[in-house]
Amino acid sequence: MKTLDITFKTPAQNLACDEALVDWCEEGFQHEILRFWEPLEYFVVLGYSNKIHLEINELSCQKLGIPVFRRASGGGTVLQGPGCLNFSLILQMSRHPGLGSITRTNRYIMERHCAAFSRLLGTPAEVRGITDLTVGPMKFSGNAQRKKRHFLLFHGTFLYNFDINLIEKVLRMPTLQPDYRQKRSHKKFLTNLNIPPGQIKEALKKSWGAREILEEFPSDRIEKLTEEKYSRDAWNRKF
Numbered sequence: 001m002k003t004l005d006i007t008f009k010t011p012a013q014n015l016a017c018d019e020a021l022v023d024w025c026e027e028g029f030q031h032e033i034l035r036f037w038e039p040l041e042y043f044v045v046l047g048y049s050n051k052i053h054l055e056i057n058e059l060s061c062q063k064l065g066i067p068v069f070r071r072a073s074g075g076g077t078v079l080q081g082p083g084c085l086n087f088s089l090i091l092q093m094s095r096h097p098g099l100g101s102i103t104r105t106n107r108y109i110m111e112r113h114c115a116a117f118s119r120l121l122g123t124p125a126e127v128r129g130i131t132d133l134t135v136g137p138m139k140f141s142g143n144a145q146r147k148k149r150h151f152l153l154f155h156g157t158f159l160y161n162f163d164i165n166l167i168e169k170v171l172r173m174p175t176l177q178p179d180y181r182q183k184r185s186h187k188k189f190l191t192n193l194n195i196p197p198g199q200i201k202e203a204l205k206k207s208w209g210a211r212e213i214l215e216e217f218p219s220d221r222i223e224k225l226t227e228e229k230y231s232r233d234a235w236n237r238k239f
Contacts, residue, residue: 001031001032001033001034001208001209001210001211001212002031002032002033002034002210002212002213002214003033003034003035003036003205003210003211003212003213003214004021004033004034004035004036004213004214004217005035005036005037005201006035006036006037006217007037007038007039007040008037008222009040010226011039011041011043011045011067011069011080011230012069012226012230012231013222013223013226013230014037014039014086015045015069015071015072015230016222016223016225016226016229016230017035017037017088017217017222018035018071018072018088018153018155019072019153019225019229020217020218020221020222020225021033021035021088021090021153021217021218022090022146022148022151022152022153023148023218023221024217024218024221025090025092025150025151026148026149026150026151030092031212031214032089032090032091032092032095032208032210033088033089033090033214034087034088034089034090034204034205034208034210035087035088035089035090036085036086036087036088036197036201037086037088038082038084038085038086038197039080039081039082039084039086040082041081041082042064042066042079042080042081042082042166043066043067043068043069043079043080043081044056044061044066044067044068044069044077044078044079044080044170044171045068045069045070045071045077045078045079045080046068046069046070046071046077046236046239047070047071047073047074047075047076047077047144048070048071048072048073048074049074049239050070050076050077050239051175051239052068052237052239054172054175055076055077055171055172055174055175056068056077056170056171056172057169057170057171057172060169060170061170064166064169064170066079066170068236068237069230069236070230070235070236070237070238071144072146072153073144073145073146073153073155074144074145074146075131075142075143075144076142076174076176077171077174078142078157078171079166079167079170079171080157081162081163081166082161082162083159083160083161083162083163083192084157084158084159084160084162085157085158085160085197085200085201086155086156086157086158087155087156087157087158087204088153088154088155089109089153089154089155089208090151090152090153091151091152091154092150092151093147093150093151093152094150096108099152102145102147105145105147105152105154106130106131106143106145107127109143109154110127110131110133110143111127112207112208113133113141113204113207114126114127114133115207116203116204116206116207117133117141117203119203120195120199120200120203121135121193121195123135128178128180129178129179129180129181130178131143131144131145131156132178134180135191137180138189138190138191139189139190139191140158140159140160140190140191140192140193141156141157141158141159142156142157143155143156143157144156158193158197158200159190159191159192159193160192160193160194160195160196160197160200161192161194162190162192164186164187164190164191164192165187167186167187167190168185168186168187171186173185
């Protein structure tokens with residue numbers, strides 16, 4: 001597995017990169033990829049089928065100058081920004097017997113990440129809901145996936161030094177909630193790890209055996225997706 005540690009200047013480019021990488025692998029690039037990136041600015045990202053009026057406080061977003069985007073994978077709506085480390089896994093399904101159904105894939109990846117963070121934090125992490133990682137009842141990571149024919153994209157976030165108070169201002173209570181949340185506010189549900197992001201990266205690299213650096217990536221494809229999809233209201237505001 002190869003690693004790509006790159007953050008683009010705009011939210012649209014960063015979202016386009018994930019889709020471009022999985023398509024690139026699907027079309028013939030034979031290496032698996034572990035990518036890291038951290039936003040330079042705050043922006044909201046809707047899951048593929050999320051409805052804007054149900055998930056976000058648009059007036060607050062407008063007042064605070066926080067733009068809204070949509071990703072190609074499912075899952076819930078999140079606020080991105082500094083202090084939130086993102087990872088993206090591009091896995092070849094034939095190499096991993098645990099990658100079958102959506103449920104099996106979630107379990108296979110989340111159990112590996114749970115073990116890695118339990119070692120890193122020196123305290124038990126848990127998998128709760130569908131793809132949440134928690135310490136006790138507090139969530140620090142959320143994840144989503146998108147499957148192609150031969151490869152899948154599994155990506156998510158780790159809160160390590162994020163402004164959780166800002167989430168309260170721009171995100172509504174999610175329409176779908178895991179039982180363990182018990183209708184808690186964002187502030188009472190989310191927590192920061194308070195560890196350097198470099199330690200998180202190293203823990204995931206070790207867990208997946210990702211030590212080689214990806215020297216090339218499909219930059220032209222990223223820019224095409226940025227321009228034709230992720231920068232357009234027709235995609236970002238489709239629901």
